[in-house]
Amino acid sequence: MQNWLVWLLVILGGYMLFQAFTKKPSKIAGMPKILFGTIGVGIVLVALYQGGMLSGLSLGGLFAGTTTTSTTPTQSVIGCGVEDTTVTLSAVNSYTDVPTGGNHRYRLNGQPALTVADAGTFTASPGDKVDILWFNASTGGAYFSDISTETISCKGTQTLSKDLNQNGTLTLDIYNEEGNLINDNGENETLASGDVVTLNAKLRGTFERGFTHGGLIIVEWNETALDNVIVDFGGKEVPVPTVYSTSAVYSGISQSKAYTFPAVLGNQIMDGKITIDADDTQNPGFSNDPNMTIYTYNYFVNDEKGGAYEIGAEDEDDVLAYGHTGLVTLQLD
Numbered sequence: 001m002q003n004w005l006v007w008l009l010v011i012l013g014g015y016m017l018f019q020a021f022t023k024k025p026s027k028i029a030g031m032p033k034i035l036f037g038t039i040g041v042g043i044v045l046v047a048l049y050q051g052g053m054l055s056g057l058s059l060g061g062l063f064a065g066t067t068t069t070s071t072t073p074t075q076s077v078i079g080c081g082v083e084d085t086t087v088t089l090s091a092v093n094s095y096t097d098v099p100t101g102g103n104h105r106y107r108l109n110g111q112p113a114l115t116v117a118d119a120g121t122f123t124a125s126p127g128d129k130v131d132i133l134w135f136n137a138s139t140g141g142a143y144f145s146d147i148s149t150e151t152i153s154c155k156g157t158q159t160l161s162k163d164l165n166q167n168g169t170l171t172l173d174i175y176n177e178e179g180n181l182i183n184d185n186g187e188n189e190t191l192a193s194g195d196v197v198t199l200n201a202k203l204r205g206t207f208e209r210g211f212t213h214g215g216l217i218i219v220e221w222n223e224t225a226l227d228n229v230i231v232d233f234g235g236k237e238v239p240v241p242t243v244y245s246t247s248a249v250y251s252g253i254s255q256s257k258a259y260t261f262p263a264v265l266g267n268q269i270m271d272g273k274i275t276i277d278a279d280d281t282q283n284p285g286f287s288n289d290p291n292m293t294i295y296t297y298n299y300f301v302n303d304e305k306g307g308a309y310e311i312g313a314e315d316e317d318d319v320l321a322y323g324h325t326g327l328v329t330l331q332l333d
Contacts, residue, residue: 168209
């Protein structure tokens with residue numbers, strides 16, 4: 001209804017109400033004053049309702065059967081004039097802004113999860129809550145998954161975006177006590193029985209790649225030659241994942257521990273320490289080199305918990321959450 005017509009009817013209804021309360025005759029325009037005043041009140045209320053001024057008061061039931069041109073059917077619920085929102089999920093490379101492609105998983109208001117291709121759309125309503133698993137926990141895709149929770153805005157279209165990190169290469173460099181990089185060219189760490197040494201180490205990332213959630217380093221050694229190996233990149237010791245298989249080299253005489261490390265982004269270099277405690281009676285020698293396996297963390301869908309989004313090195317079925325692995329041998333002499 002046009003604003004000028006709304007106010008004209010309000011004035012007319014108000015005038016009728018005023019006349020009903022101020023005029024002495026028992027009738028006005030041939031009808032009882034109370035009826036005349038009631039009609040005036042009705043005209044005011046109808047005019048205000050048609051003008052959208054009473055929509056927040058849930059008075060629609062008073063005017064059943066009336067015609068309205070209002071375009072705000074959900075306004076009484078969320079104060080919004082939009083009924084449906086077309087939502088686009090779009091993820092991009094965190095360094096280059098190139099679209100990631102792939103698929104994304106989402107839950108609307110806790111309902112069963114659905115998937116949509118990158119840059120694809122689905123329909124929601126303003127005020128809906130959307131839980132998104134970006135890149136849908138792909139175990140071998142180019143990108144690490146991530147999660148976010150969004151609330152649909154009061155508009156007809158909305159794009160939800162997320163920066164994702166592309167998988168790269170993690171390099172673990174270990175330096176002997178002389179400060180030389182341990183490698184296959186003759187550089188190693190010389191140990192005698194009873195030695196305890198702490199070596200400097202560096203975890204190197206890759207340019208414009210990122211290990212969003214960090215991961216863990218599993219170190220395995222011959223327990224008859226070494227008493228302990230501790231890896232410290234600012235994380236903590238955690239249980240060794242079930243998916244990890246003991247090396248055939250140390251079968252029956254191996255000891256393993258797992259240590260976490262935080263996110264490594266871009267060509268970041270993360271400093272750490274590796275402490276080796278040799279057996280008190282046996283010289284470790286070159287045949288007892290500890291092996292270090294790198295697993296990266298990623299989100300996965302835990303079907304045993306109703307499809308909850310969780311993060312780790314392996315899922316609830318003891319399968320790697322992401323296919324990236326690396327192996328480094330700490331060469332001893």
